[in-house]
Amino acid sequence: MTQLQAKHLKDYQSPVFTITDIDLDFILDAENTKVTAISQVKRLKSSTKLVLDGDKLSLHSVLIDGKVAKYQQTDTQLIVETGELTDFSLTVVTLLDPEANSSLEGLYMSDGAYCTQCEAEGFRRITYFLDRPDVLAKYQVRVEADKTTFPFLLSNGNKVDQGDMPRSGRHFVKWQDPFPKPSYLFALVAGDFDVLDDTFVTKSNRSVSLQVFVDKGNLHKADHAMASLKKSMKWDEDRFGLEYDLDIYMIVAVDFFNMGAMENKGLNVFNTKYVLADKASATDDDYHGIESVVGHEYFHNWTGNRVTCRDWFQLSLKEGLTVFRDQEFSSDVGSRAVNRINAIKVLKNQQFAEDSGPMAHPIRPESVIEMNNFYTVTVYDKGAEVIRMMHSIVGEAGFQAGMRCYFERHDGQAVTCDDFVDAMSSASGKDLTQFKRWYSQAGTPELTVSEQFNAQDNRYELTVKQQVIAQGKRGAPLHIPFSLELLDAEGNSIYNNILDVTQSEQTFSFSDVQSKPIASLLQDFSAPVKLSFEFTTDHLIHLMRFATSEVARWEASVQLVSHAIWKNVEHLQNNSTMRVDPRVVDAFKGMILNPELDKALLAEVLTIPSMSALIEQVDIVDLDNLLHARAFVIEHVATECEDELLARYRELSSQDSSAARAMKNACLGLLALTSDDVDGLIEAQYQQATNMTDALGALKAAVNAKSQCMQTLLAQFETRWQDTPLVMDKWFTLQASINDDNVIDNITALTNHNSFSFTNPNRVRSLIGMFAANNIAQFHKADGSGYQYLTKILVKMNETNPQVAARMITSLIQFGKFDPARQALMKQQLVKLQSLPNLSKDLFEKVNKALEM
Ligand code: B3K
Ligand code: ZN
Numbered sequence: 001m002t003q004l005q006a007k008h009l010k011d012y013q014s015p016v017f018t019i020t021d022i023d024l025d026f027i028l029d030a031e032n033t034k035v036t037a038i039s040q041v042k043r044l045k046s047s048t049k050l051v052l053d054g055d056k057l058s059l060h061s062v063l064i065d066g067k068v069a070k071y072q073q074t075d076t077q078l079i080v081e082t083g084e085l086t087d088f089s090l091t092v093v094t095l096l097d098p099e100a101n102s103s104l105e106g107l108y109m110s111d112g113a114y115c116t117q118c119e120a121e122g123f124r125r126i127t128y129f130l131d132r133p134d135v136l137a138k139y140q141v142r143v144e145a146d147k148t149t150f151p152f153l154l155s156n157g158n159k160v161d162q163g164d165m166p167r168s169g170r171h172f173v174k175w176q177d178p179f180p181k182p183s184y185l186f187a188l189v190a191g192d193f194d195v196l197d198d199t200f201v202t203k204s205n206r207s208v209s210l211q212v213f214v215d216k217g218n219l220h221k222a223d224h225a226m227a228s229l230k231k232s233m234k235w236d237e238d239r240f241g242l243e244y245d246l247d248i249y250m251i252v253a254v255d256f257f258n259m260g261a262m263e264n265k266g267l268n269v270f271n272t273k274y275v276l277a278d279k280a281s282a283t284d285d286d287y288h289g290i291e292s293v294v295g296h297e298y299f300h301n302w303t304g305n306r307v308t309c310r311d312w313f314q315l316s317l318k319e320g321l322t323v324f325r326d327q328e329f330s331s332d333v334g335s336r337a338v339n340r341i342n343a344i345k346v347l348k349n350q351q352f353a354e355d356s357g358p359m360a361h362p363i364r365p366e367s368v369i370e371m372n373n374f375y376t377v378t379v380y381d382k383g384a385e386v387i388r389m390m391h392s393i394v395g396e397a398g399f400q401a402g403m404r405c406y407f408e409r410h411d412g413q414a415v416t417c418d419d420f421v422d423a424m425s426s427a428s429g430k431d432l433t434q435f436k437r438w439y440s441q442a443g444t445p446e447l448t449v450s451e452q453f454n455a456q457d458n459r460y461e462l463t464v465k466q467q468v469i470a471q472g473k474r475g476a477p478l479h480i481p482f483s484l485e486l487l488d489a490e491g492n493s494i495y496n497n498i499l500d501v502t503q504s505e506q507t508f509s510f511s512d513v514q515s516k517p518i519a520s521l522l523q524d525f526s527a528p529v530k531l532s533f534e535f536t537t538d539h540l541i542h543l544m545r546f547a548t549s550e551v552a553r554w555e556a557s558v559q560l561v562s563h564a565i566w567k568n569v570e571h572l573q574n575n576s577t578m579r580v581d582p583r584v585v586d587a588f589k590g591m592i593l594n595p596e597l598d599k600a601l602l603a604e605v606l607t608i609p610s611m612s613a614l615i616e617q618v619d620i621v622d623l624d625n626l627l628h629a630r631a632f633v634i635e636h637v638a639t640e641c642e643d644e645l646l647a648r649y650r651e652l653s654s655q656d657s658s659a660a661r662a663m664k665n666a667c668l669g670l671l672a673l674t675s676d677d678v679d680g681l682i683e684a685q686y687q688q689a690t691n692m693t694d695a696l697g698a699l700k701a702a703v704n705a706k707s708q709c710m711q712t713l714l715a716q717f718e719t720r721w722q723d724t725p726l727v728m729d730k731w732f733t734l735q736a737s738i739n740d741d742n743v744i745d746n747i748t749a750l751t752n753h754n755s756f757s758f759t760n761p762n763r764v765r766s767l768i769g770m771f772a773a774n775n776i777a778q779f780h781k782a783d784g785s786g787y788q789y790l791t792k793i794l795v796k797m798n799e800t801n802p803q804v805a806a807r808m809i810t811s812l813i814q815f816g817k818f819d820p821a822r823q824a825l826m827k828q829q830l831v832k833l834q835s836l837p838n839l840s841k842d843l844f845e846k847v848n849k850a851l852e853m
Contacts, residue, residue, distance in 0.1 A: 004841055006367040009313040016045045017082075019130055019137045020180075028114055028145040028190055030099040033107065034060070036091065037127040039137070043086040050090070052078040052128035053121070055106075059128070060093035078128040092128050101125075102759055102800045105372075110256035111215070113191025114150070115269055117262060120312055120371040123183035133309045134414040136180035143188060144172040150190040152213065156181070156265045158247055177265055179245070182308055182414065187264030189252045194219040198226050200244070203237045208244050213252040214275060221276040224287060225251060228294040235295070235329050240403060242302045251275065251294070255725065258761050258803045259375070260293050263300035270297070273726055273762060281727050283693040284658035288330065296326040307407065310414045312371045316363040316439075317417045319375075320383020324391070327384060335659075337550035338600045344525045344551070347385065349612040351377040352530070355444045356616070357814040358849040360470050364417050364439040369845035372803050378442075385528040386438045390424055392481045392498055392526060393435065398428030434502060435479040443470025445478055445529040447501070453516040460486070460513040465505045466529075477504045483526035486510070486517035491546030498526060518542045524551045535559060541587045550601050557591065557605045560584055561633060562614060568629035569622060578632045585640040592644040592667075599652070603662035606670060608634045611776040621817050627777050638670035645671050649681070658693070665697030672705035679709050686713050696730060703734050728755040729766035736771035743778045744789050747771055758796065761804045768793050769804075772811045779811060780818065784825035787812060791829040794843065795836065802840030809833075809843060813850035827851065 018041070025036040041050065055076060062069045062080060065088050070081040080090065101108035106125025107116050116122070124131040141155040147169055153162075157177030164171045193213035200208045210229060212222045229251065236242045251268045253275035261270040274293040277286055303325060304318035331339040354360065354377055363383040365374050391399045402424035409423055417439050425432040445468040452461045464482065468475035479502050486495040494517060499508055510517075520543050522531050540563075543556035561584070568578045591597065591605050614630065615621045638645065645667045652664040668685065671678045678701075686698035686709075699717060702710040714731070721727040732755075736747055747767060750756060756763050772779050772790050779786035790812055797805035815826040833839065833847050 063091040316383035323384035324387035394428035401427035483523035599663035600659035606666040672701040732767040806842035
């Protein structure tokens with residue numbers, strides 16, 4: 001059985017040695033790549049042994065100042081005897097087998113091209129090194145490979161030399177990166193690509209050459225990524241005053257990639273999913289996703305690369321901040337309200353569940369077994385919320401002053417989250433001492449709000465109590481920016497401001513209030529907390545109509561539907577008939593017909609709260625009744641609003657904007673649930689679609705409603721797209737989401753489909769990952785077959801790609817909200833995994849934490 005030690009933040013020690021320069025030479029070969037690393041080492045503390053990290057390496061030789069060195073080797077370290085030396089050169093030669101590397105970490109092959117992924121600790125799979133982010137070195141890299149098969153040899157920084165080796169048919173290229181960087185930002189790519197070239201002229205008039213590399217034949221799908229890159233570069237100059245610093249910026253799209261993309265200095269490596277797009281094959285959401293990920297990786301150049309993390313516990317320093325920046329970018333160039341809604345959904349659908357499950361951790365974790373397990377919605381998305389709260393506390397001007405102070409103090413350094421908050425505090429003059437608790441306390445704080453109105457002295461009072469409990473521990477009160485609007489009975493805004501909640505219980509008093517106001521609480525989700533307040537139906541309907549914030553109106557509509565669903569769960573439990581308050585239906589009719597509301601926002605209003613968000617609202621879920629009640633409420637609202645939905649659907653059909661398409665498809669999705677007559681509408685939209693958004697919208701409506709045309713359309717889609725893997729992912733996802741008792745058989749059959757492969761993470765995630773995460777009814781089927789199926793897949797992936805396996809186990813370890821029978825079935829499978837002989841660190845950490853609960 002695997003036994004592994006956790007690392008703790010409190011044990012951090014600055015490095016004993018550092019490496020200032022490294023010269024890397026790669027002689028590429030699919031099964032036997034030779035890596036020569038010559039490092040200039042400096043001793044910083046007294047020691048006679050240099051301890052280097054390494055993982056699954058085959059060591060060829062070690063030299064110190066050109067002479068054979070004395071060393072010992074363990075599974076994870078190379079310990080070199082250095083005697084009294086304080087400055088020396090260290091040569092390490094290792095041999096790699098990229099072809100056999102299915103973990104997609106270190107140097108591996110993606111569809112015939114060499115590529116690397118080093119964050120967090122993948123560089124140690126390339127050579128023995130001080131593989132930690134506080135060791136910053138200047139890199140010079142020589143790459144050599146066969147010229148015909150690998151015409152492009154890429155690495156970080158600027159190209160400084162190249163040449164042919166005619167006798168062997170090979171060639172080489174030399175790269176130099178002038179900026180010292182941690183090893184996790186190193187990258188190498190070698191392959192044959194189509195290249196889209198462009199240039200960007202920076203604000204100080206430097207011309208930067210931009211290149212997007214894609215698989216041969218995909219050049220026409222690279223334009224949007226390039227346009228997004230240029231937009232990002234301009235936006236970072238305009239909003240943050242930050243300019244690009246090298247002469248070249250390259251993006252390479254690869255098929256085999258464990259996550260979205262990677263911000264390697266000057267050479268981003270991307271999952272094709274976040275690069276390739278044209279109207280026929282990509283949806284509007286895909287387009288937005290590309291823009292946001294291209295932006296995210298670009299923004300890392302300053303927040304991550306120029307200033308990096310001291311240690312991996314500080315990951316949110318770069319990730320929370322960079323997510324905040326990419327969200328601001330998307331909001332400045334698109335719809336702020338819709339972007340905010342999407343961010344809120346990630347928190348409520350996923351992060352809250354993580355925070356109440358076995359993997360709960362503060363945005364700055366304190367103990368870690370496998371770092372790759374901590375690239376989480378907590379570190380990223382709650383991390384971004386923490387930055388957003390600081391932004392609301394210090395204001396945009398204070399925040400920008402804080403950013404300037406951060407770069408003045410720390411450019412070129414590896415620093416901590418405290419350093420960031422200190423810069424914000426110094427520059428803005430705000431005391432953020434209490435605020436820092438957000439970095440060390442896990443769990444979702446719960447705010448209980450109550451109100452009193454005293455008509456005699458026209459006084460309105462709001463009492464806010466906060467409580468944060470994570471894994472049984474009660475936390476200290478947090479500094480919570482609480483955004484509040486008060487509306488009068490006519491819907492006029494009489495107060496709109498951000499309150500500073502800092503105590504366990506606090507009462508805010510408002511004088512000269514003529515009549516009892518209607519409060520819009522925690523507007524725009526001004527803090528990542530759970531809110532509890534006794535909302536009445538009329539209160540929520542008033543907010544839906546009059547709240548100034550569009551996000552608050554959406555939020556009210558979500559609450560209204562959620563209440564209706566929970567009421568029906570009670571009806572089912574009491575054996576009474578399900579029903580929906582007609583005021584709820586009327587409120588929806590009003591929204592659907594309101595021509596002034598933004599269509600993209602309306603599409604969000606018409607999206608019924610997800611099962612995950614609903615489950616998060618209770619302690620133990622009555623799953624079967626919830627599924628039943630939710631389906632009933634959706635169908636009921638859809639049926640009652642059929643005429644209005646149809647009218648809007650018809651009106652929107654001729655409009656060509658992503659907002660109109662979103663609204664139209666939301667209408668169709670609901671209409672599909674009302675009657676089989678809608679089949680004609682679905683088929684017509686599918687056949688006439690000129691873009692993927694409409695084609696997929698129709699197909700989704702058919703699948704969700706299990707319409708008669710579903711199988712025909714799925715078959716047509718397959719014929720049309722079988723040679724386009726990224727589009728086939730959508731097809732796999734659709735089938736994995738069907739609520740049908742045969743779904744596991746169908747998924748099993750699909751794993752033998754020509755387009756499917758267990759070695760490609762996109763395929764595995766789109767079919768099996770989506771089933772486990774989103775097909776709540778079937779994954780959690782009472783007989784445990786969903787859990788068994790996922791476990792079977794995890795056993796397989798544990799050996800081949802532990803990172804992807806560890807991501808997919810999420811739904812199995814978050815069992816806390818389910819009934820005892822389901823919990824027992826889930827734990828049974830976890831016990832099975834726990835006893836695997838070669839359990840990876842990744843799964844070990846999650847399985848054990850879950851079973852300790
Ligand atoms: N920094 C990378 C994520 C690396 C994940 C390593 N398991 C992408 C990003 O956040 O921009
Ligand atoms: Zn990032």
